[in-house]
Amino acid sequence: MERTPKQFMQHALDLAARGLGNVEPNPAVGAVIVKGERIIGSGWHKKFGGPHAEINALEDCKRQGNNPKGATMYVTLEPCCHFGKRGPCTDALIAAKLKRVVVATIDPYRQVNGKGVRLLRKAGIKVDVGLCWNEARLLNAPFIKFAKTGKPWITLKWAQSADGYLARTDKERWITGPKSRKDVHKLRRQVGAILVGINTVLKDDPFLTPRPAKGKKPLRIVLDNHLRIPLGCRLLRTAGKFPVLIITRNKMLQTKKAGQIISRGAQLIGCSNMKILLSELGKRGIERLLVEGGPTVISSFLKAGLADEIVVYMSPIILGAKGRAGITPIAAETILHYADIMRFGNDIRITGLTDAGIKQINLKKGMLK
Numbered sequence: 001m002e003r004t005p006k007q008f009m010q011h012a013l014d015l016a017a018r019g020l021g022n023v024e025p026n027p028a029v030g031a032v033i034v035k036g037e038r039i040i041g042s043g044w045h046k047k048f049g050g051p052h053a054e055i056n057a058l059e060d061c062k063r064q065g066n067n068p069k070g071a072t073m074y075v076t077l078e079p080c081c082h083f084g085k086r087g088p089c090t091d092a093l094i095a096a097k098l099k100r101v102v103v104a105t106i107d108p109y110r111q112v113n114g115k116g117v118r119l120l121r122k123a124g125i126k127v128d129v130g131l132c133w134n135e136a137r138l139l140n141a142p143f144i145k146f147a148k149t150g151k152p153w154i155t156l157k158w159a160q161s162a163d164g165y166l167a168r169t170d171k172e173r174w175i176t177g178p179k180s181r182k183d184v185h186k187l188r189r190q191v192g193a194i195l196v197g198i199n200t201v202l203k204d205d206p207f208l209t210p211r212p213a214k215g216k217k218p219l220r221i222v223l224d225n226h227l228r229i230p231l232g233c234r235l236l237r238t239a240g241k242f243p244v245l246i247i248t249r250n251k252m253l254q255t256k257k258a259g260q261i262i263s264r265g266a267q268l269i270g271c272s273n274m275k276i277l278l279s280e281l282g283k284r285g286i287e288r289l290l291v292e293g294g295p296t297v298i299s300s301f302l303k304a305g306l307a308d309e310i311v312v313y314m315s316p317i318i319l320g321a322k323g324r325a326g327i328t329p330i331a332a333e334t335i336l337h338y339a340d341i342m343r344f345g346n347d348i349r350i351t352g353l354t355d356a357g358i359k360q361i362n363l364k365k366g367m368l369k
Helices: 005-017 053-064 089-095 115-122 133-139 141-149 178-188 198-204 250-254 256-263 274-283 295-303 355-361
Strands: 030-035 038-044 072-075 100-103 126-129 153-160 193-197 219-223 244-248 267-270 288-291 309-314 337-344 347-353
Touching: 005 030, 005 038, 005 053, 005 072, 005 100, 005 133, 030 053, 038 053, 053 072, 053 089, 089 115, 115 126, 133 141, 141 153, 141 355, 153 178, 153 295, 178 309, 178 337, 178 347, 193 198, 193 295, 198 219, 244 250, 250 256, 250 267, 256 267, 288 295, 337 355
Parallel strands: 072 100, 100 126, 153 288, 153 309, 193 219, 193 288, 219 244, 244 267
Antiparallel strands: 030 038, 030 072, 309 347, 337 347
């Protein structure tokens, strides 16, 4: 049975997804090379700083003894045309004498942004753009927003009981099960920073690190207007190994407590509002921010319309009298677009994009098919 162009691109997207958690802040990219309706080479961007998907696909062709001359490449993101950690992929594709390149979506990074396509066309390679556009932009939403705006993609994450509680009144710490918590650590490995409010620190004394702690070390951020953070908490005890940033009021920067916090290896900045904070994080190269705060912090991001994506882990448990705290009702209804539901043991995970997230990545109208 012959495969369609969309099936080839979907295969490239599946390959690209394998890089999530290892390539950030670079985009996840996949590529397949097709000749005579047969895949003769494939590859994906496997780790930050490593060869790009197109190069890996060409190398795969070579390993199999296949010649890419006259073939078609399906690639999930426009090939780069500039020198970064690696040379331009466009040069490699031209040298390989490909006949056609099918690109899912344009790379919004200012040094590419259509230039790669133009260089390929100038070299006589036929280029088509737009196949699986929505899927490709959903895959790399944080990269696309950051490239366009210089500000991080904001993912709100919380766990709740079936009756809507985010915390418990008893000594039991968890609402969801171990499979859900393992997935949270996978999510943490994809982000540049994790943010909570001071109440979460006081109540849970979290590490806020991906576990197992290997590879990237997301910046751990605490909103703490009055510097109530305990000097002996886990965050400050591990600040020398995993970075910590405390956000407080400007007047608190000259206090004795501020000096004590800094002496433990944490960074401390004064910030008057959330939009200024997001700009500051963008300047620090934070492409994706995971907000794991409690009800107060989550509600504040929702009310301000700052969330791009929402991830909710829901347990089948009904806490009743053992339940404490839920999301504060916001003025406007929030509809999640491109919603996805997955099961983790007895729990379910619901993910989706907000209206703000949809606008940031310029999705075409309609749903995924």
